Amino acid sequence: MKANSPILPPHPERTGPARPTKRSGPVPAWGLKLGGFLTTFGIFVGSFGYATTHLYATNAPLQPATVASVATTAATGTATATARPSTATTTTTTLTSAVQTTPRPAVTVTKKS
């Protein structure tokens, strides 16, 4: 057959099993990039909103020292107040010389008007 012949030779028959055709999704590369960016940015914005509304996580795995000491102090104070409220009140009250104590028993019932 001449090299410049207009009639091309027929394609040889393929042997063996046919290659399975796999259909891939239609999203172009720029769509994936845009999706990746929007996902990351969306998670950033959403997490920022969540962090703003949930500022103090008492069960967070990491507690820096300053936060831990404040939390311990607060927890101790709460426990003391719950267990011994009358003692806590007594220790914080300071009597000056102008205030006189009375031998009368304490008023335990208050009449409502």
Next chain:
Amino acid sequence: MDLFFWEIARASGLAAYAALCISVLSGIAPRTQALSFLASNRAVRALHDWSPWIVIPAALVHIVALLLDATARIGILDVFVPFLTSYGQLAIGLGTISLDLLVVVLVTTWLRRRFSNNAWQWWHRVSYLGFGTMFLHSMLSGTDLTSPVIAALSWAAGIGIAYYALERLGKALNPARIRA
């Protein structure tokens, strides 16, 4: 102002985790067909090549915010040298290791032409270790992972990537099965 940096650090940490998930998944996907329902291998590969543009800013914001947050007490040295912090040494140290490995993967990728293909592939496989350490870092130190929804999403992403990574490993160890 400290609280603002703290919020930014938390948000950017989760964003960096998501970005790294996208990067790793798009790297595994062409061989495992994990994203074939979404796009062609060529498009997924393009996403993987582009993914540093979302991973690096998110990681940088996370680090800078922690450096500026006085309560977190993270120093410049802690960013690159693991296990030096005064608290949470393991949890924060794993984050430092993941950053170091990320830098290794990025630098070797940019210098890819200077390596043989085989050597570069071995360097690139360090990213699996980097993702693993980042996953552990987020689980051990992530404040927002105390939320069940965020924890579930993070675990789902981690398990999904682990599944496809194992599938990828199986195909790499048994190439005859792919040809069959």
